[in-house]
Amino acid sequence: MSFLRRFFLWLAVSQVGNAWMIAAGTEGPAATPPALVQALPENALSPLESLLKEGLSDAPTVLIRRWEAEQARENARAARAPMLPNAHASVQGGVIFEQRDDGGAKSDRTLQAILYNVGVEQPIFHWGALKKNYQVSKLARAISARNVDETRRLLAVDLRRRYFDLVIATGAVTQAKKGIAELNRQLDFAKKQVEDGFAATTASSTVVAQITASEINLQRLENDRDTLARNLARMVGVAVEALPPVVDELPKPPELDALVKGLPADSPGLPSVRLQNAEETVRMEALRYDIEKTRLLPKVGTSFYVSQDNRNPDNNDLGPKALITSWNAFVTVNWQLFDGFSSQAAKRASLARKRVYEEDRDTLAAQEADERRADVSRLQLSWRQLQQAELTLSGYRGSVAAIEKDVAAGWTPESEAEIAREAADAALQAINVARADFYTMLATYFSNRGLDPALGLSTR
Numbered sequence: 332m333s334f335l336r337r338f339f340l341w342l343a344v345s346q347v348g349n350a351w352m353i354a355a356g357t358e359g360p361a362a363t364p365p366a367l368v369q370a371l372p373e374n375a376l377s378p379l380e381s382l383l384k385e386g387l388s389d390a391p392t393v394l395i396r397r398w399e400a401e402q403a404r405e406n407a408r409a410a411r412a413p414m415l416p417n418a419h420a421s422v423q424g425g426v427i428f429e430q431r432d433d434g435g436a437k438s439d440r441t442l443q444a445i446l447y448n449v450g451v452e453q454p455i456f457h458w459g460a461l462k463k464n465y466q467v468s469k470l471a472r473a474i475s476a477r478n479v480d481e482t483r484r485l486l487a488v489d490l491r492r493r494y495f496d497l498v499i500a501t502g503a504v505t506q507a508k509k510g511i512a513e514l515n516r517q518l519d520f521a522k523k524q525v526e527d528g529f530a531a532t533t534a535s536s537t538v539v540a541q542i543t544a545s546e547i548n549l550q551r552l553e554n555d556r557d558t559l560a561r562n563l564a565r566m567v568g569v570a571v572e573a574l575p576p577v578v579d580e581l582p583k584p585p586e587l588d589a590l591v592k593g594l595p596a597d598s599p600g601l602p603s604v605r606l607q608n609a610e611e612t613v614r615m616e617a618l619r620y621d622i623e624k625t626r627l628l629p630k631v632g633t634s635f636y637v638s639q640d641n642r643n644p645d646n647n648d649l650g651p652k653a654l655i656t657s658w659n660a661f662v663t664v665n666w667q668l669f670d671g672f673s674s675q676a677a678k679r680a681s682l683a684r685k686r687v688y689e690e691d692r693d694t695l696a697a698q699e700a701d702e703r704r705a706d707v708s709r710l711q712l713s714w715r716q717l718q719q720a721e722l723t724l725s726g727y728r729g730s731v732a733a734i735e736k737d738v739a740a741g742w743t744p745e746s747e748a749e750i751a752r753e754a755a756d757a758a759l760q761a762i763n764v765a766r767a768d769f770y771t772m773l774a775t776y777f778s779n780r781g782l783d784p785a786l787g788l789s790t791r
């Protein structure tokens with residue numbers, strides 16, 4: 332393992348003690364600024380907050396991970412079973428009729444009896460293989476439990492992004508409908524011009540062609556919006572009709588210029604679930620390797636049996652009502668002396684897997700450190716783009732207000748106001764895209780550090 336990879340792994344694990352504990356409200360040099368937490372979109376969007384509550388509690392993917400975690404818990408219980416006594420019993424009750432022919436001397440007997448066999452077995456010494464197998468199952472149980480949290484973490488970011496996509500798609504449909512309405516107004520005006528002889532008949536046909544193209548585009552936009560809504564509903568686990576309402580405009584974030592620009596490139600966070608699971612996978616394979624080493628070693632166990640039978644294998648001259656009760660206690664040694672080199676191959680394969688898992692873990696630690704630095708850079712870039720889009724929207728809305736005053740005063744025709752409104756609508760679409768991008772980057776920033784407050788939301 333290279334020095335750089337060792338360093339990144341140490342850095343990722345060592346952040347547990349000084350991580351950003353926003354849920355606990357920890358203060359200190361690494362404490363998350365409250366304003367940055369409050370800027371998350373669900374704090375200003377109640378529909379998004381309800382969507383997150385529902386999805387993070389009962390989304391199909393979350394339920395699947397919970398069921399897998401339940402399976403892992405039961406598998407751990409099953410893995411402990413070989414370490415405990417194994418008891419068994421069988422009972423037979425009925426009638427036995429025997430006929431004998433001993434050199435011409437014939438006899439028979441009828442016996443009403445209850446025959447039974449009861450036994451207990453207990454492993455004593457298996458070179459730690461049984462205990463280590465149980466430890467493997469407990470590590471698998473811990474990984475499965477963390478996978479529930481990891482699924483919810485990824486889902487929280489994805490639900491926000493999909494809701495934003497639906498907002499943008501709905502806005503595009505609204506804008507397209509306004510464009511068609513404006514074209515229809517132009518068509519009516521063109522028809523009147525043609526009727527009054529002020530324009531050629533081709534003037535209206537040109538507008539008709541534009542309306543047809545716009546209607547085709549509107550149908551495509553509506554299909555895209557409906558597909559996004561169905562996908563979002565399926566991901567949350569509700570009917571499309573149960574989705575929360577879509578807002579026309581995403582809320583403007585508070586002033587965060589100094590906070591965003593001042594974020595350190597190596598801002599810390601909690602160790603990721605992926606990295607913890609990768610470390611546990613290495614430990615599991617190390618235990619499996621130790622188990623493989625015991626395959627050709629002798630195993631010691633004890634057994635105790637009590638049985639009742641109607642015949643004695645050493646003496647067949649039993650009376651007509653005779654029953655034999657046997658008490659047996661054994662110390663058993665099982666020793667496989669040769670398995671065709673299968674155990675050696677299994678050990679080498681396990682050792683190779685362990686090396687693969689170690690390399691994957693070290694690579695993942697370095698990748699996550701790079702991803703966290705990239706999160707800061709992307710968040711700062713999206714903030715700058717958002718600020719530019721906010722200025723553009725403010726300018727267009729200011730123009731609309733000024734032109735509408737001029738229209739009301741009779742200084743400017745209404746058509747100028749319509750053009751200004753169309754430009755403002757386009758700027759609104761652009762601002763929704765820019766705000767959605769910023770909010771997604773902000774949520775990703777928290778999520779990749781294990782600090783997403785949405786994970787505390789639940790309808791349960």
